[in-house]
Amino acid sequence: xxxxxxxxxxxxxxxxxxxxxxGSTRVSEGTQxxxxxxxxRLGSGFARTRGGAPPVLxxxxxxxxxxxxxIVTSVVETLALHGRRALVxxxxxxxxxx
Numbered sequence: 001x002x003x004x005x006x007x008x009x010x011x012x013x014x015x016x017x018x019x020x021x022x023g024s025t026r027v028s029e030g031t032q033x034x035x036x037x038x039x040x041r042l043g044s045g046f047a048r049t050r051g052g053a054p055p056v057l058x059x060x061x062x063x064x065x066x067x068x069x070x071i072v073t074s075v076v077e078t079l080a081l082h083g084r085r086a087l088v089x090x091x092x093x094x095x096x097x098x
Contacts, residue, residue, distance in 0.1 A: 003077055010038035021080045044081040055085040064090045 003017045010017070012035060019027050020035040027035075058075050062068050068090075076086040 002074075003081075005042055006035060006039050006044065006081075009042055010034045018080075039081070053084055055087040058086045058088045059090075060088070061091045 003014045007014045007017045020032050079086045
């Protein structure tokens with residue numbers, strides 16, 4: 001499941017879903033409710049599990065190129081859908097051992 005699926009179900013933009021997931025106050029109560037209900041219908045747990053859980057470390061030893069950036073973005077979105085925050089740590093694309 002993705003932010004896009006929830007946005008389509010709720011009839012809002014992906015940015016609005018992101019704002020609701022992250023607890024922004026810039027979204028009306030009605031829209032927040034619509035996004036949470038859409039997420040529940042689609043099986044996302046983010047609306048039920050928001051809270052003080054520590055962030056999940058997402059470590060990518062490579063630079064966030066198009067390939068790795070897509071993977072890391074998917075991981076971060078999935079964590080958000082389940083009410084978790086991510087701390088992303090990315091490194092260089094390769095290390096020279098010589």
